[in-house]
Amino acid sequence: MRGFSLVEAMVATVIAVIAVLALAYSIGQGRAMIGQFEISRAALATAQSYMETLSMTPSTDSTLALNSQHFRSFDMGGSTVGQVEWDVAQFDDPSDGSNVTGNPKKVVINVTWTQGLSPGSVTLSRLFPAQ
Amino acid sequence: MTSAREAGLTLVELTIVFALATLVMVGLVGFYLNSQATWLDGSTEAQTQREATLLIETMSARIRSSAKAVVEDFPDASHQMISLYSPSDTLNAAYVIWWNSEDSRVYGGSSLGGQDAVALTSAPADSFQLRQINSGIIELSRLQLRVGSSSPIVTASRFALYNR
Numbered sequence: 001m002r003g004f005s006l007v008e009a010m011v012a013t014v015i016a017v018i019a020v021l022a023l024a025y026s027i028g029q030g031r032a033m034i035g036q037f038e039i040s041r042a043a044l045a046t047a048q049s050y051m052e053t054l055s056m057t058p059s060t061d062s063t064l065a066l067n068s069q070h071f072r073s074f075d076m077g078g079s080t081v082g083q084v085e086w087d088v089a090q091f092d093d094p095s096d097g098s099n100v101t102g103n104p105k106k107v108v109i110n111v112t113w114t115q116g117l118s119p120g121s122v123t124l125s126r127l128f129p130a131q
Numbered sequence: 132m133t134s135a136r137e138a139g140l141t142l143v144e145l146t147i148v149f150a151l152a153t154l155v156m157v158g159l160v161g162f163y164l165n166s167q168a169t170w171l172d173g174s175t176e177a178q179t180q181r182e183a184t185l186l187i188e189t190m191s192a193r194i195r196s197s198a199k200a201v202v203e204d205f206p207d208a209s210h211q212m213i214s215l216y217s218p219s220d221t222l223n224a225a226y227v228i229w230w231n232s233e234d235s236r237v238y239g240g241s242s243l244g245g246q247d248a249v250a251l252t253s254a255p256a257d258s259f260q261l262r263q264i265n266s267g268i269i270e271l272s273r274l275q276l277r278v279g280s281s282s283p284i285v286t287a288s289r290f291a292l293y294n295r
Contacts, residue, residue, distance in 0.1 A: 020162065027166050034173045034180075041180055042286060045187060049270075049289040052191075056291045077285055122204040 015028060025049050035088050041123040042076045043111040050084060050109050051124055059105075059131050064088055066105060082113025091127055172281050179278045182252040183286050186237060186274065189251055192288040193226050194269055202263045205243075205282070206232050211261035212243065213269065218294050230259040235277075252276060257283060262275050 004012075025038065050072075057064055066088055074082035091106040102129040112121045140148070190213075194200060197215040201224075206214035211230035216222075228239045228251070235255035240248030258275035269290045276284040 023166065024162070027169055031169055031173050034177050037177065038284070039179055044184075045286050045288040047189070048187075049287070052289045052291040053264075053268060055293075056265075120145055 036118070036120065038114045039076065039081065039113060039115055040120060040122060043074065043082070043113060043120070044124075045109045046074055046084060047122050047124045048084060051107070051126055054086070054107060055126070055128070059129060064105065064107070064128065066090055076114055081115075082111060085110045085112070088128075104128055104130055147167075163219065172279060176278050176281045176284070179254045179276050179284045182254055183274060183284050184275055186251050187271070187286065187288050189239065190228060190271065191288075191290050193228070195293045197225070197292055198294045199266075200269050201294055202261045202269065205229055210259050213261050230256060237274075254278065254284075258285075263291070267295060 028054070054064060062068070063070055065088070068088050070086050072084040073085050082125045086107055087111040089106050090100050091104045092100050093103045096103070106125060107128055108123060108125040110121060110123045112119065114120075148264035154245070179207055179270040193215055194213075198218040198219050199216040201214045201216075202211050203214070204210070210230040210232075211225060213224075215226045215228075218285075218286075225241065226241060227243050228237065229236050229243060230236075233249075234250075235257070236250045237252050237256050237259055238248045239251050242248075254276040256274060258273045260272040262270045262272050264270050269292070271286075271288050271290070274284075274286050278284055
């Protein structure tokens, strides 16, 4: 019949504040994930773009030389946000033993970036004809 | 005789309680409305991002299966349309993708403004710029989709004509 004591009121307030802060944090996290998805999508489009361009490049071009590494900047909205790297390696077809003559090349494109403190990456790979 | 404990609340006490309750309610309602707006913005942005990805996938599939592509300014120099030709008929376009100035959306169909034309995105596009790099590569130089009050979705990509 005395109503609430000061301690009870303070405990209730602290619990309510924690609940509201948790809600606000989860909303902020959700929003940050959408931002992260935006840069991931741009990175995928960039990786696809490079892969398409390489697929139309003559196999003898230096950008498709065996055991080579190539680096470009990953730009988004007019500013550089990361790096595009592609490696060209010999693919060993398991069906013909260790013989690699005439086997395709394996091109791996890796787009990396850092958003805030969290790094991210997208990797695409495709086999290209040897010649 | 009525004791002080049984006398109920005074007007001053009630006023203070109402004032405090109002403050708390205003804070909670403000928080709820802000959360709702943030959720709506985020949801719209995520949906528009998916639409951008879907448009790129659609263009990629259509262009890859085409034998020839022709990029032209339409309806102005800031926007382009692309006509895609099948390997069996390189005289009549099999599929066309263009920007419609009436509703600012990107459309696709068997002919420009034809009966089967469908909007490929529900979000309006402020930019739809295409460029032919060479006979085998088409570049989507800039696709900018509008997202309510958030910053627009901007993307770019390239597509190869594997069937040429």
